[in-house]
Amino acid sequence: xxxxxxxxxxxxxxWIMAAGMVTTALALLGVYLLSHVDGDFNIMGWYALFIIPxxxxxxxxxxxxxxxxVSWLMGRKVNGSLLAIILVLLVIGYGSAxxxxxxxxxxxxxxxxxxxxxxxxxxxxxxxxxSLSRSKTSTGELGILGYLFRFLELxxxxxxxxxxxxxxxxxxxxxxxxxxMRKKDIWWLAAAVPNRKIPKKDTAALNAYAEEMKSxxxxxxxxxQLLIKAARERNIPAFQEIxxxxxxxxxxxxxxxxxxxxxxxCPRCSDGIFIATLHSGHGxxxxxxxxxxxxxxSGFTRSIPPATA
Ligand SMILES: [Zn+2]
Numbered sequence: 001x002x003x004x005x006x007x008x009x010x011x012x013x014x015w016i017m018a019a020g021m022v023t024t025a026l027a028l029l030g031v032y033l034l035s036h037v038d039g040d041f042n043i044m045g046w047y048a049l050f051i052i053p054x055x056x057x058x059x060x061x062x063x064x065x066x067x068x069x070v071s072w073l074m075g076r077k078v079n080g081s082l083l084a085i086i087l088v089l090l091v092i093g094y095g096s097a098x099x100x101x102x103x104x105x106x107x108x109x110x111x112x113x114x115x116x117x118x119x120x121x122x123x124x125x126x127x128x129x130x131s132l133s134r135s136k137t138s139t140g141e142l143g144i145l146g147y148l149f150r151f152l153e154l155x156x157x158x159x160x161x162x163x164x165x166x167x168x169x170x171x172x173x174x175x176x177x178x179x180x181m182r183k184k185d186i187w188w189l190a191a192a193v194p195n196r197k198i199p200k201k202d203t204a205a206l207n208a209y210a211e212e213m214k215s216x217x218x219x220x221x222x223x224x225q226l227l228i229k230a231a232r233e234r235n236i237p238a239f240q241e242i243x244x245x246x247x248x249x250x251x252x253x254x255x256x257x258x259x260x261x262x263x264x265x266c267p268r269c270s271d272g273i274f275i276a277t278l279h280s281g282h283g284x285x286x287x288x289x290x291x292x293x294x295x296x297x298s299g300f301t302r303s304i305p306p307a308t309a
Contacts, residue, residue: 012074013082016067020086023066024093024161027059032101044153053156060160063090068164075179078169083162090161094154125150172273174266181264184272185307187243188252189227189259191220191278217257221291224259224276228292231274234300246307256280259291263301270298 034041046055067086071078102120106112112120128146142149172181193216198205223242230238252258257280265272276292 009081010076012070012076013085015074016070016076016082017085017089019070020064020067020089021093023069024063024090025097027063028093028097030062031059032097044157045149047152051152053152056153056156057160057163060090060157061163062160063093063157064161064164067161068168071165072168072171072180075177077173077175077178078165083165083169086165087158087162090158091154094157172264172275174269174271176271177266177268179266179268181266181272183262184265184301185263186249187227187246187261187307188249189220189223189245189261190247190252190255191217191224191257191259192255194254195256213256220257220259221278224261224278224291227261228274228276228294231294231296231300234296236300236303239304243305243307263304265298265301270301272296272298272301 031043034043043055043059044053046053046058048054064086067089070076071082076082098121099117102112102117105120115123125146126143127141128149129141130149168180173179174181193209193212196209198209200206223245227239227242229235230242246261247258252260257278260277260279262275262277263272264275272295274292274294274296275290278289278291280287280289
């Protein structure tokens with residue numbers, strides 16, 4: 001079935017939608033309750049670097065978790081049409097919460113019964129204020145600019161809500177069984193020599209080190225390609241010979257460049273896929289790049305030995 005070009009619904013979508021609406025309602029109820037405990041505590045108003053609606057993104061992640069969790073449990077492949085449904089429901093959920101809050105305010109303040117929801121929303125948006133954390137100075141009422149922050153809040157919430165479903169979309173999936181694959185094994189290959197300190201004046205040693213690093217990197221990339229080739233050709237002896245050179249994860253993590261070869265398999269039929277990823281650097285300078293992917297059948301995944309570390 002090719003559902004990339006047409007809008008299609010599955011039976012499981014009912015449960016996914018129901019679960020997502022429940023987590024959305026709970027997340028927004030949580031925001032509401034917290035703001036009632038302390039009037040200044042508005043998670044939706046947390047911004048990072050003035051413009052990134054960090055609080056709304058966090059609330060969105062919680063709101064969208066039900067969509068992601070039940071999609072995963074029911075083996076529903078996340079595709080464009082499901083993401084579109086989720087996005088629409090997140091926006092409706094956000095709008096409903098605003099409306100519910102308004103009707104609650106009407107009960108509390110009878111004068112509000114004379115105005116409509118949209119009038120209230122407009123006034124409350126224009127009278128929003130922005131203040132830096134721990135400082136008492138405020139911008140004063142934002143006026144029309146309040147709409148920019150309303151927009152950022154909604155956008156952050158919607159983007160946050162799609163985070164978990166999008167993570168699922170990138171997960172390996174068995175089309176035949178209609179389930180998400182699971183991680184079966186990971187092997188680590190070196191693509192660098194261990195770091196060592198060399199005095200800056202010792203150019204000969206520095207050059208030798210750079211040379212060693214370069215050839216270790218090339219060697220690592222070659223070895224990972226050979227591993228993928230062995231998987232493609234179902235060559236078990238060749239595969240075993242290469243994984244015998246795999247490093248324990250702790251050792252691999254210390255290297256400047258290391259290659260992760262992950263085997264995901266289907267929990268039902270054991271068909272799988274190898275994914276090789278190059279990881280470089282550490283901490284906030286770390287980056288990852290997928291370098292190869294190779295589907296394999298159950299006969300192969302069952303006959304290779306498990307990773308030792
Ligand atoms: Zn399967």
